[in-house]
Amino acid sequence: MQLKKTAAAAIFGFIAASALASTSIDKLTMTPASGAKVGDKVTATVDIGSPEGICGMELEFGDGRREVFKIKPDSKLPIVVEHTYKTAGDFKIRAAGDKVENAFGCTGKQIIEKYTVAAAATAKAAAPAAGACPADWALKGKAAKDGSFTCVPKKGVKDPKKPEQPLACPAGTSYFTKGKTLGCEKG
Secondary structure, three states, X not given: OHHHHHHHHHHHHHHHHHHHOOOEEEEEEXXXXXXXXXXXXXXXXXXXXXXXXXXXXXXXXXXXOEEEEEEOOOOOOOEEEEEEOOOOEEEEXXXXXXXXXXXXXXXXXXXXXXXXXXXXXXXXOOOOOOOOOOXXXXXXXOOOOOOOEEEEEOOOOOOOOOOOOOOOOOOOEEEEXXXXXXXXXXX
């Protein structure tokens, strides 16, 4: 009977010592630290103090994404996670101890209260440069927002010469000629 009590006490002592191990969440950083835009990949890095025993940790990005980790003495540290925000805003990022499976939470927590993600820059198609239409040709109307445009013969020019080289068209458009028109069209 005494042997069973001693064995039970030893097991309880081992479990208690494992639970009291002080693996701590020491630092949370984001890369880039500022200037992130929607669609950019950002990286969260969580530095963990010397892992003793096993503990759990959660990492929250503030937009609904949450990841959990079981930290062990042989875990690859620091914890590095890539993330892409889909909306602009200010997000609270948090790394904190959390029970994971049979492991108690690591000690400590680190919080970035306000990580700002800006709206993605919209690519505006460049309007054709002055003189985008060749000699003897004039811009018909205005260039479209997508950068496409059409050139027609200038007033008084009966037989305009088509250029020997295609026009330099804005990104997302391509050169075309059709009858007495030419220019850059989407597609």
